[in-house]
Amino acid sequence: MGRLATTADVFAAIAEPKRREIIEVLARQGAMAVNAIVHTLKLAQPAVSKHLAVLKEVGVVSSSKRGRQRVYRLRGEELKxxxxxxxxxxxxxxxxxxxxxxxxxxxxxxxxxxxxxxxx
Amino acid sequence: MGRLATTADVFAAIAEPKRREIIEVLARQGAMAVNAIVHTLKLAQPAVSKHLAVLKEVGVVSSSKRGRQRVYRLRGEELKxxxxxxxxxxxxxxxxxxxxxxxxxxxxxxxxxxxxxxxx
DNA sequence: CGAATATATTCCAATATTGGAATATGTCAA
DNA sequence: TTGACATATTCCAATATTGGAATATATTCG
Structure with missing residues (x-):
């Protein structure tokens, strides 16, 4: 049949290179707004938001609001x-x-x- | 655009649960013919062959002929x-x-x- | 309120993936 | 050679993914 959802588990989530880059950047910076990731990785904003959504679904990142920004943070426990x-x-x-x-x-x-x- | 090939790297290769199972079984048994994997994991033979092809492409397994069987072996170096x-x-x-x-x-x-x- | 900023979401096209069925290929055995 | 066995390959349908463009949804500021 078809293929299985990328949000299924952590293995699928980190299979995508851009998502691994996001993880790497978040690990270095500790916490970043979406725009900071966009500028650092030179990706389009919607692409970044989508990748973050996948990572969040799996639990690899968490987010919190700060003003009109949304700050993402790495939650490496899932990588264990x-x-x-x-x-x-x-x-x-x-x-x-x-x-x-x-x-x-x-x-x-x-x-x-x-x-x-x-x-x- | 589209998406990137699963055979691209090890991360994509191990993203598929069945392939992880194959790796696990190969690690336990040391070396197995395709049929042994088919019976152990209760998967269809073509499916197993295809997954093995992906794993081999990436270098996670190697194969050798033994009679009419093809014996696969885990090459964990790539997992490093x-x-x-x-x-x-x-x-x-x-x-x-x-x-x-x-x-x-x-x-x-x-x-x-x-x-x-x-x-x- | 209205404008600007930050981010998320929707819609779309191109492509990849997976499993299944059927078939091809290769190899041993009588 | 013929048949049986082991594995690979091809073709197909259903589905998922990714990026891009456009748009929607906050939220702050004046």
Missing amino acids: AVHDWVKMYEQFWSHQLNSIRARAEHAAREQAANSKKDES | AVHDWVKMYEQFWSHQLNSIRARAEHAAREQAANSKKDES
């Missing part, structure tokens, strides 16, 4: 989910040789357990 | 990019209070530097 997920595979890029062996042994154990199902 | 990126924001979820203060101070310094540009 990504960190935790990807960290599970840390062994795959660190300690190259050791991890390869460890992985192979682990796999061997797993396969011994359910040898009849997989690998047909 | 995601890890590195998201780790930059670790302060936003760990040591809650300390990091908030540190961030505020950092922002204050930044803003003092270019106070006339931003925040209008």
